Amino acid sequence: MNEPGVQALVDQTTFRERVESGDYPDWARDHWESFYEGLTGERDGEPFPCFFGAESVAAGDPLYTVVPSTTDPDALLGLRDTLREYLRVWDDHSQRASLVTFFRPPEESLSEAAYHERLWHVLQFLHVHDPEPWPEEIPTDPDDPYWEFCFDDEPIFPTCRAPFYDDRMSRYCPVGLEITFQPRALFETMGVTADTEAGERARDTIQDRLVDYDGVCPHADLGDWGTEGDREWLQYMLESNPEQSPDECPIHVTRDHPKVSPAVDPVAGGGSS
Numbered sequence: 001m002n003e004p005g006v007q008a009l010v011d012q013t014t015f016r017e018r019v020e021s022g023d024y025p026d027w028a029r030d031h032w033e034s035f036y037e038g039l040t041g042e043r044d045g046e047p048f049p050c051f052f053g054a055e056s057v058a059a060g061d062p063l064y065t066v067v068p069s070t071t072d073p074d075a076l077l078g079l080r081d082t083l084r085e086y087l088r089v090w091d092d093h094s095q096r097a098s099l100v101t102f103f104r105p106p107e108e109s110l111s112e113a114a115y116h117e118r119l120w121h122v123l124q125f126l127h128v129h130d131p132e133p134w135p136e137e138i139p140t141d142p143d144d145p146y147w148e149f150c151f152d153d154e155p156i157f158p159t160c161r162a163p164f165y166d167d168r169m170s171r172y173c174p175v176g177l178e179i180t181f182q183p184r185a186l187f188e189t190m191g192v193t194a195d196t197e198a199g200e201r202a203r204d205t206i207q208d209r210l211v212d213y214d215g216v217c218p219h220a221d222l223g224d225w226g227t228e229g230d231r232e233w234l235q236y237m238l239e240s241n242p243e244q245s246p247d248e249c250p251i252h253v254t255r256d257h258p259k260v261s262p263a264v265d266p267v268a269g270g271g272s273s
Contacts, residue, residue, distance in 0.1 A: 001089060006068055007078035009085050011093065012060040028066045030175045031102035035161075038173075049170050049209035052096065052190070053180075061094040062180075068104045070118040070177060076125045077265070083126065083181060087152050095189045098182045105176030112164040112244035118177055119160055119237050120250035126151050129268040133257040142249035148184070148232045149251075155184040160237040164244075168214050171238060 002014045006024070019029045039048045039057040048054040056062060065082045069075040083099065090097040103118075110118075127134075132153040134140060139147045148155045158181050161173035207218045231249075239245035262269030 001063070001085065001093075006066045007075070007082055008065065009082050009089075009099075010064050012057075012062055012064065015064045024066060025104075027105055027175060028102055031066075031173070031178060032064075034173050034175055035100060035102070035178065038161075043169055043213055046213045047209070049206050049213045051205070051209070053098075056094075056096040056098065059094075059096070061096040062098050062100050063090065063093060064100045064102070066102050066104075070103050070122055073125075076122060077129065079122070080126055080129050081267070084131065084152050086181070087154050087183065090183070090186070091189065095186065098180050098186065101179045101181065102175075103177040103179070109163070112162075112239075112241050115160075115162045115164060115177060116237055116239075116245055116250070119179070120246075122179070123149055123158065123236075124251050127251065127253060128259045129265055130257075130259075131267050131270075134253060134255050140253040140255060142233045142251060142253070143231065145228055145230055145232075147253075149236070157182045157184065157187075157232070158236050162237065164240055165238075166240065167216055168238065168240065170210060170213055 001009045002011060003009075004023075006028075010018070015032065018024050019032050024032075036057060039050075039054050041048075063086055065079070065086075067075050067079050079101065086099045090099070127149075130151055132151075135150050135153055135155065138150050138155060141147060149158060150156060158179050160180075161171050161178040163172070163174055163176065165172040210218045233249040233251070237245075258269045260268040
């Protein structure tokens with residue numbers, strides 16, 4: 001961790017220092033400023049709705065990485081390796097240490113549909129190049145209420161900020177795509193899963209704060225994992241325009257493993273890591 005390079009896994013103090021010293025490109029600085037100010041500042045006097053996230057960033061808990069492309073295979077293999085490293089060290093760093101991933105913005109503005117496509121391309125790539133099989137206890141069908149994205153044998157909740165959110169500023173990033181990865185174990189360690197009293201209180205508080213912050217009702221797709229009628233995948237990138245968002249989950253999940261031969265990708269193919 002904290003090795004030099006754009007795709008390295010970096011703690012918040014180191015990330016801020018590298019931004020301030022100009023070691024990262026300008027777009028990474030813009031991402032950082034948008035993220036930090038968004039989570040720790042206020043909008044019309046209202047704090048960021050997710051108080052866990054706001055407190056975590058204020059305390060310097062998250063880990064960070066910068067990815068130079070949402071489509072280039074080498075860049076996404078670098079993200080794969082960084083995500084693996086993160087899953088091995090996050091709980092030693094901090095029990096609230098999510099992985100904040102800043103992607104290089106496109107050269108021209110993208111539609112909402114294009115951002116949905118890029119998110120699911122990233123997650124599909126990670127699935128195909130996953131070094132571990134899909135967990136036996138997690139369904140492969142995204143239409144199952146117990147489905148959630150998994151990588152390296154870990155259930156993970158990825159959430160996005162993107163430029164197309166005009167009326168949900170809690171999800172707005174003016175720079176480009178941003179994905180925050182949080183293992184389910186993080187929520188379990190904090191005791192705020194949906195099946196706990198603390199988790200229910202936290203959800204109610206956050207939804208009340210969403211109304212104040214965004215000025216609109218909480219999104220209809222927000223829900224709880226394992227609850228009939230709720231779907232996890234819809235919450236990763238909340239739709240703004242139904243005509244621009246997928247009707248079905250775009251990812252194809254299989255238990256076949258490995259999915260890539262060692263000659264193409266030694267790590268995902270079961271070779272040395």
